[in-house]
Amino acid sequence: MATSASLAQAPTAAAPDAAELRGVAQALFAPVPTAVAEVRGEAITAEQVELGKWLFFDPRLSRSHVISCNTCHNVATGGADNVPTSIGHGWQKGPRNSPTVLNAVFNIAQFWDGRAADLKEQAKGPVQASVEMNNTPDRVEATLRSMPAYVAAFGRAFPRERDPVNFENMARALEAFETTLTTPDSRFDRFLAGADSLDAEELRGLSLFVEKGCIACHAGVNLGGQAYYPFGVVERPGADVLPPGDKGRFAVTQTASDEYVFRAAPLRNVALTAPYFHSGQVWDLRQAVAIMGSAQLGHELNAAEVESITRFLHTLTGNQPRVANPVLPASTAATPRPE
Ligand code: HEM
Ligand code: HEM
Structure with a gap:
């Protein structure tokens, strides 16, 4: 018979209640609109x-x-x-x-x-x-x-x-x-709209994303992109991930408290945009999630938590814009030559 300790570690922990989680998510996030007028x-x-x-x-x-x-x-x-x-x-x-x-x-x-x-x-x-x-x-x-x-x-x-x-x-x-480069209808957006489009693991990831506090900085339509925070609120990442020469918003405001402050990265389509962070030094989304746990929350996420959150982030990939390659006007004798 399983002990309570082994049950707690079981990978098949009960999935969060989807309806309850949907209500929480609807209050924190918004779907990507199909058009911007x-x-x-x-x-x-x-x-x-x-x-x-x-x-x-x-x-x-x-x-x-x-x-x-x-x-x-x-x-x-x-x-x-x-x-x-x-x-x-x-x-x-x-x-x-x-x-x-x-x-x-x-x-x-x-x-x-x-x-x-x-x-x-x-x-x-x-x-x-x-x-x-x-x-x-x-x-x-x-x-x-x-x-x-x-x-x-x-x-x-x-x-x-x-x-x-x-x-x-x-x-x-x-x-x-x-403004036409929007990606509506991700599985997460369908979930927000009422569909059962997330599996148990992804729901767990969403639940962790909320409970652990990622939402403090990554909320709204883009799950981020709305405000500025020090990269390394709790623990500054190493110089490889956070090169000392790039002081972020400090260069914009010249205010000491803005040293190493960056805009919380928007997380829509994040599964498509490796490598991560402004330095682009982290290729694995799981590693980026783990770094956020320690740097921003002062919390070592365990491997299962990192995996669930990463799976959730994959549901943020929306319909990619289908852009027909434009046929451009040909250069003329008056067009400046390449240099
Ligand atoms: C940032 C558009 C050309 C590299 C951005 C952003 C936009 C954009 C909208 C900000 C996105 C955000 O903050 O979330 C454009 C347009 C371009 C152009 C319309 C053509 C006129 C390029 C080219 C390169 C490039 C040719 C590479 C050589 C970057 C980089 C950033 C950036 C590195 C971040 C810079 C920083 O934060 O200091 N671009 N881009 N872009 N783009 Fe472009
Ligand atoms: C960047 C996820 C918590 C602020 C990122 C990136 C990911 C991520 C994947 C990289 C995105 C990219 O490069 O395109 C998470 C997760 C969190 C969390 C899963 C919870 C475990 C937080 C919190 C804050 C925050 C609590 C604010 C205190 C930022 C900032 C960046 C960022 C400022 C940009 C860092 C840079 O300059 O490169 N986040 N995040 N994040 N996040 Fe978080």
Whole structure:
């Protein structure tokens, strides 16, 4: 006969009550909406989305003509590049891991340190960053103006403007396209809506995610992306995972208490976006979960707990956007040459 001690360790511990857990989850999280109609109170048009799609896939936004937004935010691989830190202009290695663009519109601010208020402001960064696309607004505008089909597309996207081909509108169109990169209908979202779409192990994982306190930082639509916390609230991870040179939000606010503070990572589609953390040094999602337990909660999660939570995180993978490859306008004699 089994003793109570061996029962407690049995891998088939009773699954949490699904209905009760659903009620708890509905109060903490929200499903990914199928569409985003506006940003900053302005409607997004189909013409802006189409132009933004061209721009997102166009490597001529980069000085070299070989790097597009999709190079580092590949919509075929979870909206990220799946390398530790991104490779940009001249094969330079950037300092941080590329976060997914999927569902980024639901984050409170953009980048690991939240230094860009929204997707429009964000989009101007990589085009100019020397370790990313290494271009200038003037050169981008000259490039876009050199192709009549782009000039026409900007005209359709911003019909009330007299001179619509400019860097600002490039950023607006990219933002418009990115608002379409949402991943609704994950198994977790179906569970929130009332379906029995999670198995016993995944329900246990969800229950642990709530009880252990992950929800203090990872809640809402994106299970994160809403606020900033020190990475290592309780125990600072080693220098491999948390390189001392990257002080996170401190660089934005210059406030001592913001040293090593980062935006709680959004966890939608996290199963697709290894490696993890801003340093991109952790390949195994289970290891990332275990690190969160010790660093953020001061709690060593046991192997079974880590496994259940990881299984739960896998249920956050939604329907991936099906993006038809755009056919881009051909360069003309006036298009600046790659450098
Ligand atoms: C961050 C979009 C080009 C690498 C981001 C974010 C967005 C985005 C929305 C923030 C996501 C979040 O905070 O959750 C774009 C667009 C691009 C572009 C629209 C084209 C104009 C690139 C390229 C690279 C790259 C070419 C690689 C060379 C990164 C990295 C971050 C980032 C490393 C995080 C940087 C940090 O937190 O300091 N990008 N991206 N991006 N992107 Fe891009
Ligand atoms: C990052 C899960 C608790 C704040 C992450 C990541 C995962 C995760 C998987 C990496 C995501 C990625 O790189 O894309 C969990 C789990 C938790 C938990 C399972 C509970 C066991 C917490 C708590 C806080 C927190 C309580 C706040 C006190 C953060 C922050 C990051 C992060 C700031 C970004 C770290 C960085 O700069 O790379 N979390 N988390 N997490 N989480 Fe948690």
